[in-house]
Amino acid sequence: MASQVSSENWMPENSRLEILQAAAESFEQRGFSATSIDDVARMLGCTKGRIYHHFGSKADLFAAVFRLGMEMNFAAVEPLTHTDASAADKLRMMAEEHVRQMVTTKSFQRVVWEGVELLMRGALTPEQRDECLRLQQSRKRYSALFRAQMKQAKADGALHYDDLSVATQVLFTCLNSPVFWYRPRIADLRKDQDAVIEQVVRFGLNGLGLKEG
Template identity: 35%
Template sequence: MSSPLSRSGSGPGQREILEAAAIAFTRSGFAATTIDDIADLLKATKGRVYHYYRAKADIFLDVVLTGMEEMIAGAQPIAVAADVEPESRLWRMAHHHAGLMMTRNSFQRVAVQAVEMHRLSEAPAQAQALEKVIAMRDQYEQLFADVIEEGKQKGVFRDVDSRLATKPALGALNWISLWYDPDRGDWSTVQRVASEYADFIVNGLRRSRA
């Protein structure tokens, strides 16, 4: 059986469950979603779900971790690209984040609600998973804060608290997952929205040249 702390061996069957679960949790929220709902989206029996997972909370946590892993995997190589100026790196990181909010909407809508996971932390395994989620969130935010700090030191960005400035930047990006309708958008829309948000964030931090 899988747990939120042992996901590296997940195969196609488990990934399909997570894809269906992300949609179910997005539609109905954690409390209202049932294993039957997930199985129905899979067009399978509950037994297929229980083959990989013992409880709904474990599935939810895996969906959250998957969404966060996708964010970190895309942003980290951009953040550490020393040959690229911090202004360009921040733009690319914001663009990537915005894109995920649209192209991986279900996973990201669940991931940005991870603050609610304290309700799932009664069992030891779930409490450990919650700690991992918090650590991953902090790691991701620090990637942005480090780039902002570098830009500030180079005189590109305003004299801001880099860690604090990361909060509204990511808050604006995360909000895309709540209003964007993936069924009505296309690739050109994704690119346009992501670029607008990236411009907004970088321009908001840029030092005035007046």
């Protein structure tokens, strides 16, 4: 699997990114609690010392992966909200870029998913409550980007869902689903990704009751 994070220019901050990449893959494969710090270190060919030099704890490392994943999502999707197009068209573009994130930065997005689950269960220590809340706020803000377009598109008569909260939950679960089952094909990588993205987005928008054409 080629590195999902640019790794040219071997400089200071780069070591930290390399750790985040390995942590994302480890957490993706075994989940948070089944992944040991030594697992991540072994994947990097180093020892715990290096990891604890950059991150205060296992939870901090996990949170950093979560944060980076969310940042990549915002960077991909937020600009689209400022274009002038119909809410339905904006929603389609946002969904496409979101799903593209799911397949191109899958490890990080799988961690984001587990992070959301952990936040829902409130399984983190109170000493990290503020960081915890910031992540939750970030997640909510991101979700709100989509909710706004969904609401407007329904008002425009382009969508026909019932309850906004339920629709949002199902839509995100649907759009996020590639993090569970997508496996990149070696050949025709870009074409393969585009085909999957198109199908998932179509499923999601049709699920929201989109009137085609």
